[in-house]
Amino acid sequence: MKKPVTFEILKSQPGTLGRAGVIHTPHGDIETPAFVVVGTKGTVKSLKPEDMEAYIGNQVALANTYHLYLQPGSDLVQEAGGLHTFMNWDKPTITDSGGFQVFSLGAAFGKGVTKFAQGDVAPDEKAGLNVYSKELAQEHGKLCVIDEEGVTFTSHIDGSMHRFTAERSIEIQHQIGADIIIAFDECTSPSADYEYQVEAMERTHRWAKRSILAHKQNFEALKKQGLLGVVQGGRHLDLRKKSAETLAAMDFDGFAIGGSFSKEDLGDSLKVVNEVLPEDKPRHLLGIGEPQDIMQGVAMGCDTFDCVAPTRLARTGTIYANVNGTHTRLNLMNAKYQRDFSKLDESCDCYVCQNYTKAYLAHLFKAREMLGAHLASIHNLCYIVNFTKRLREEILNG
RNA sequence: GCGUCGGUGGCAGAGUGGUCAAUUGCAUCAGACUGUAAAUCUGACGGGCUUCGCCCUACGCUGGUUCAAAUCCAGCCCGGCGCA
Numbered sequence: 313m314k315k316p317v318t319f320e321i322l323k324s325q326p327g328t329l330g331r332a333g334v335i336h337t338p339h340g341d342i343e344t345p346a347f348v349v350v351g352t353k354g355t356v357k358s359l360k361p362e363d364m365e366a367y368i369g370n371q372v373a374l375a376n377t378y379h380l381y382l383q384p385g386s387d388l389v390q391e392a393g394g395l396h397t398f399m400n401w402d403k404p405t406i407t408d409s410g411g412f413q414v415f416s417l418g419a420a421f422g423k424g425v426t427k428f429a430q431g432d433v434a435p436d437e438k439a440g441l442n443v444y445s446k447e448l449a450q451e452h453g454k455l456c457v458i459d460e461e462g463v464t465f466t467s468h469i470d471g472s473m474h475r476f477t478a479e480r481s482i483e484i485q486h487q488i489g490a491d492i493i494i495a496f497d498e499c500t501s502p503s504a505d506y507e508y509q510v511e512a513m514e515r516t517h518r519w520a521k522r523s524i525l526a527h528k529q530n531f532e533a534l535k536k537q538g539l540l541g542v543v544q545g546g547r548h549l550d551l552r553k554k555s556a557e558t559l560a561a562m563d564f565d566g567f568a569i570g571g572s573f574s575k576e577d578l579g580d581s582l583k584v585v586n587e588v589l590p591e592d593k594p595r596h597l598l599g600i601g602e603p604q605d606i607m608q609g610v611a612m613g614c615d616t617f618d619c620v621a622p623t624r625l626a627r628t629g630t631i632y633a634n635v636n637g638t639h640t641r642l643n644l645m646n647a648k649y650q651r652d653f654s655k656l657d658e659s660c661d662c663y664v665c666q667n668y669t670k671a672y673l674a675h676l677f678k679a680r681e682m683l684g685a686h687l688a689s690i691h692n693l694c695y696i697v698n699f700t701k702r703l704r705e706e707i708l709n710g
Numbered sequence: 711g712c713g714u715c716g717g718u719g720g721c722a723g724a725g726u727g728g729u730c731a732a733u734u735g736c737a738u739c740a741g742a743c744u745g746u747a748a749a750u751c752u753g754a755c756g757g758g759c760u761u762c763g764c765c766c767u768a769c770g771c772u773g774g775u776u777c778a779a780a781u782c783c784a785g786c787c788c789g790g791c792g793c794a
Contacts, residue, residue, distance in 0.1 A: 599745035
């Protein structure tokens with residue numbers, strides 16, 4: 313049987329792990345390296361799929377299993393004809409497994425911790441320990457509890473209890489129907505200690521195996537959806553290597569690299585991982601997507617990237633701009649932009665930069681007009697999508 | 711003119727003898743945001759300093775009562791409303 317998701321390398325970059333290629337999916341090709349736009353709830357916040365086609369040109373969008381399962385319900389998405397039909401986007405899609413919510417609603421909940429740490433992070437025993445009992449979880453105000461079999465979530469929407477296992481996550485992703493689905497994993501906190509990282513990683517490996525089995529049992533889905541395994545190991549290079557080796561031996565259509573990183577050794581982590589992962593399968597870097605990070609990721613052999621930063625920053629008034637060759641964030645709410653009638657970014661020729669000024673967007677944000685979020689999202693996504701495209705061209709032309 | 715209610719920080723609006731440089735909201739200024747709990751969150755917001763604290767000036771104006779006044783009293787100024 314022909315696999316629904318395959319990868320083809322067009323050119324490798326000498327001296328690095330970088331490569332330009334194509335991921336073939338039932339809904340079309342993804343030319344890599346590529347930035348994957350995040351549309352968690354089946355919508356890229358503030359944008360219509362038509363906007364993406366008209367103004368951004370992204371080739372693929374990523375939705376979230378946990379969110380769509382809770383609302384409107386994955387059975388409903390299936391009844392609608394699947395994610396593509398439901399949201400009116402007929403290009404490639406990916407669903408994330410819900411593994412990130414194990415982190416964001418668990419260890420990270422209420423703590424302001426992100427998966428991308430900067431500098432040293434003090435080990436926090438509770439980042440690992442407290443996920444084991446419901447009592448401790450409640451005591452620490454967390455919305456999920458982990459055990460060997462899976463994760464019990466308390467809905468952030470209405471407080472109801474929900475159970476995710478590897479099998480359940482895959483089943484839900486079958487209902488949603490994205491081209492690429494992801495094995496259920498645990499994204500660990502950068503503050504979890506080494507011992508816990510080992511434990512969580514090994515558990516994620518067991519879930520990976522179960523995810524493959526669950527996927528293989530659904531022949532219909534097997535024809536239409538490719539499955540990625542998730543490399544874990546946190547900020548420890550030895551664990552990263554181990555995780556990559558373990559997953560490489562499993563029958564995945566590609567790999568996602570997840571978990572927490574540190575700003576300082578992202579490159580090293582990716583290098584270790586991608587030297588081990590099979591070359592002929594695509595590698596997605598989960599949740600990382602600042603321009604500098606993507607540049608590193610590409611050089612270290614990653615093919616696709618998703619990140620909420622461009623859209624989240626956009627909604628809160630911050631835009632990307634290339635200032636004297638440096639990737640910079642500009643907070644348009646700052647007083648100095650009130651009368652700045654220049655385009656958002658001199659080097660950008662996106663629809664927004666062609667038609668609007670910083671002062672106008674600053675006004676929209678100050679006035680809390682929703683058009684601000686819309687225009688800034690278009691610009692930020694264009695910025696990052698085009699940046700990634702240029703990295704691809706550099707490899708192809710290099 | 712008489713009566714009555716009221717005048718608080720950029721605005722709105724709490725507070726009615728000490729715990730008040732004064733609740734809160736807005737506005738303002740700045741910061742954060744990396745598989746979206748997020749059109750969100752955090753901080754500052756009278757002035758100065760040796761800034762987990764200290765010193766000045768402040769609740770219409772002037773004076774008074776009191777150990778102590780944004781808070782009580784008197785006069786004045788200003789505004790709303792009612793009656794002339």
